[in-house]
Amino acid sequence: MIIPADALADLRAALSAERVADDPHILDSYAAQPFHKVEPGVWVHRPIAVAMPENTEEVIELVKICNKYKLRYKAISTGWGAQGGAGFDNVVQVDLRHMDRILEIDVENRTIVVEPYVTCAQIQAELMPLGLNLHIHGAGSNCSPLASATSHMGMGFSSISMGYAPRNIMGVEWVLPTGDLLQVGSIGSGAGWISPDGPGPSLRGILRGWAGADGGFGIFTKCALKLYPWAGPSEVNVTGTGMDHLDVEIPENNSFHLCVFKDMESYGRALYDLAHAEIGYIQAKVAPGLALAISQFDRFKLTRDNENLRKMVGGFSHQFFICLQGNSTEHFDYQVHVLESIVEKNGGSMLDISQVMGTPPGAMWWMLVRNSLAPAMFRPTGNFYSTLGGDESIASALRQDIEGEKLKEGFIAEGACEDDFGDNAHTLLYENGLFAHTEELLLFDHRNREQGEKLKDLSDTVMREIPEKLLGGGGFSFFAGGYAHDYLGPQMDNYHLWQRRIKTAFDPDDLSDSKYFINSEGAELAEH
Amino acid sequence: MKVTEAVALPELIHDAAERGAGITVRSSTGPGREGRSEPAENCTQIDLSGIDRIININRDERVAIVEPGVTYQMLADAIEPHGLRVCHPLLPPAGKSVLASLIDREPQTIPKYHWDFTDPLLCAEVYFGTGERFRTGGAAGPGKTLEEQWSGGMFQKNPLGPAQTDLIKLVQASQGTMGIATWASVRLECKPEIRRGFVTAGSFARLAEFVSAITRRRLGDEIMLLDAAQAECLSSALNITAPALSGGEWLLAIVIGSLPFHPEESIAFQVTEATELAAAVGVELNGDETGFVRAITAAATAAGDWKRASLGEDFSQIYFLSTLNRAEQLVDVARKAWGASEPDSDICVASYVQPLNQGRTCHVEVTIQGRVSLDDGARKLAEAGAFFSRPSAATTPVAYERCPDTVRALRKVKDVLDPPHVLNPGRLFDDPRVEV
């Protein structure tokens, strides 16, 4: 499919010839998205053009051009995963790479305003000298915090102290699917980026849900985000590059701990205690097989192939990493004291990670603070997928960890995914334990045809398990496509009807590529 | 019309729609204070205060589910044996519904637990203008009933969702124009074993700098800034003595509460840090000798509405959002607007600044003795940067005139959630005074 000549000419007139491409090679570089894609192979739909606006005005113009010619469009920023690519044949890909400015850092009120293509690592590096930090979402510091907060998910290692990305929004500038501009929150009233809600009902209520619309509901051009304190040095002294070779000294009033418990019950009790304790800067369970795979790959391989070592590593399943940061020595000492008490109370141990895994604590500490771990998920087998999981209570997370492990054992047995020692739950707390995140990660290689072809079945199996086994949080089935809503919606108070009605009200021609949001297919059926 | 069961709502909604009428709801008892619009002429007001069960309390998950008629005092009493407490607005009146306060996005007095503006509301059961019932966030399920969800370990904790929807944010602060909530799950916190109250007086700028420093570290529980008139207003209502202030000084009331583990040690580090941060900006923390801080941080007042108790029926109020470093300027705008800044003025204007959102934003509430027109002042405040996040009847026009794009979007949403425009019609963004 090619773009109509008039539409291409209009786009080039609106932006510039240099920033609108229709060369097939350039188009295909946006169509290779093997991550988070349940269909086999690398390619998603090839866009009919790629347009790179430089500012909000240009975004508005190009969205209006797409509306004029009834062309679908899909925005991408740091874009990682099939959700960033075209979901249909006639899509103009909007690459926001030119919009990469930090527009404002309000140190006093701990807020930052960014454009779509600024990454978390860039922001964090600028913030640390100011004694501030930002929540880095699970995809890692190579990614755009705007994309996470407005359009996708938002858990991260720092969630215990910095929350869930969409709850960190302080205002958004949004080009609606029809090309109209909407500034959400106080910024829309000319009152600065001080509140994301109001006047009256908050339009955050349509901007996104627990999950974002993944580009299916307009384009976000600016976002204000909350900042959090950083009680470390302006610059952390890091040497080395590879995951296995980082050398970092943990600064004063900071620490890293690996807390291990003997069984699920004691681990769960410890999580509840942690959720009440109001301590911790960073916290997560990273399953031991995965932790080895991403930070000490040689040891992972050694362990994978040795039954005794596997058993030994399996003994570290009920655990979490935690980094403490004190605003003062007293605060730091207090947190260490509390953590020791929690571990002791629940019969656990605080282990030296360098002895357990070979990773120096400083290296692990910095990889968690910077969240430079995420791309390492591809290291063991070339790809991974999130299946079961969600955000709800701690009880729900623990239950899903157990169910998820059982499910995955079946998948491993049938060769749908690689053997990662089974347990691969990634569990963490939000906002000092307000709610909890868990996801059962599975490793596979999309280049392995058999595994690639089984992924959709596997995703659909999980989708069916959610209501059958009463698994909270709703899972990630819609990562496989918007069709999941028509299955899950009726099991979850018909949320899909409301989602579709809002989509239709604001995008009557369904032009903001809704493959991963919700579209009009099946709408009539669902309404009845 | 008093309703005792939420399931009656769909029929009431349909009936009203058929009649071309509207419905509004009320969950609190006693006189309202927020300056909300009176219902339109052909609206039926539905009283939900009789639906008043506390459906669930879960200590581990720190959550409770409350129906509309549950007041702060009822909830505080019920959760106290579990070692829990609920965040609340400044001295909620005795009849104040927890659910109504949450749905109205009222300001909370403990900034460190105010992670997002929706807090501490988590999930809710809502009826829309179509008559359909919907449960938001984690409460959507799976699981058709709460009991079924509990059996799966779900405790209505996720404040967002389900999936790619987040309808509760459209219902909050909608004054019943988008949906009617019939229960809500509320985030609770561990009740501190030790609470130590402190007061300090000084210029607003210094106190604000101190508050900014402590909220940045999430230090302190209740934190409030009051001017002399506001402090006097509270002390007269509660019949207690407010700390003395000299001309132009503000009062900072702060509670430092212990944490669940090692309470004494937790108090020690917090007091040490707070004292050091206070000294760094040149203020001194003093103990709550008169019990003033303890009194104004209570979950409810037996006396009813403290503002009425102090000022009678004859007062006006205006409230908006700002930031700690801009709030004082806006208070000055308000004082000038209502003539309180003249040297010989006898007009009493009381100001209360409540840090929110872990100190990034603050609620500014200005109370003016007597019935005054708020229109001009509201406009001046908006021009100076005040944000009317929760518009009252008086501030609705100025709030929405400044954001026509928002109004257009909200009207579209209203058409989706309430197609017959049966829910409190003609209010807020749909107010005929709002021209786009």
Place this chain on the structure above:
Amino acid sequence: MPLALEDFRRDMEGCSRCSSCKWIPLSQIRSKRFSQVCPSISKFKFHAYSGSGKLNTGLSIIDGRSEFDEAAADIFYKCTMCGGCDVGCKVYRNDIDLTDTFAEARARAVELGHAPIELLMLVENMNAENNVFGEPKDARADWEAETGVELLDANAEQVDILLHVGCRLAYDTALRPEIAAAARILQKTGLKVGTSKTAESCCGFRAYESGFKSELAKFSDDMVNRVKSCGAKMVAVACSDCFGAFNYVYPKNGRALPVPVRHIAEIADEMAGGAGRETAKTAAAVSIRPADAGRGGETRTRKVTYHDPCNLGRKGQDFTGQYEGNKLDRPDEMRRAGQGGRYDEPRRLIESIPGVELVEMERIREYSWCCGAGGGCYESQEEFSLETAKERIEEAIATGADTLVTSCPWCVNNFNLAIEAMETGAIEVVGISQFIEEAFS
């Protein structure tokens, strides 16, 4: 068996699009301003120009989704082949070799006649005059006479060290002080140092990187023969491109030189005692006297920053063999991820000079920003090449340094062009040999 683009299918399919190829390693990012590593995506913006995008482009071609036409070739040639993407990627991935894939894509472009005309001319020059500039081959040794340096004639007598001068140092008159200093440092070893005079020819690196793989055989055969015939026990170079050619490209193509290859920075560092030596040792080893001697003990303070040339740094590791299995299981030491680059030797030399303070740029060592001259860009992508150099000069100036030292004449030249275009007097660029000799003189 020679590799082809199709042999890199798994590499191309394996890219998850995490964009680590665009940034310096995430753990090392110290500012937004200097966080990017890839000159190509930084300049041309469309994803196709990133390391990941080039893999996608190659896959599109071998999957038959697009033709290998001039537009495709343009994507592969707008790349300095600096290897920054490889380092970023290999922080996480064992199984993807970006620059190796690009090299095969360029080879395909050459086969199909889509190489840029400037690079065809470069190869023509090499074939006609044995140098990349098309200068007369007889003038290759003129630098000796012009600088007064006298080295042995390795064509006529046996030597211990064969100095391979390289095209840029042989013909660029602005670089006479650099090659002369390098030669004098070598002479300080007391060993017999010679050159091939006018018989020396290009190492072939630029042609190879530009996709003219078949040209390598002729130049490498010539080099191997000259090394063998002069009896040298070591080949010395003062150019990082030549270093990369001899140390990595030749052995990778089964044409390893029979003796070790050392860069002048390594040799000088070793002469001075390597790590842990004292300053005086450096002075004694490479020069005449310390800078402050005879000046009343006053030491001139000079702030210096060092630029790691790609082929001495991240691409400067020794060739450790071609891994034949599933690269997911490839051992670390067989990945070309920047390990083993010559990073410390030049820094030790600089730091050992009295009165010199080494101030580092943010992008250094494995994740250094490229000078812009590599990958045929100096010849065929003039504006891109210059802009890439300007970016580095801005980074160097941001350190507060007054001098930018580097170990490659191509970098020196490109940086000087950038400084000229920027009209800045804030910083001076000096080659490593010239710098240490001057500093001690």
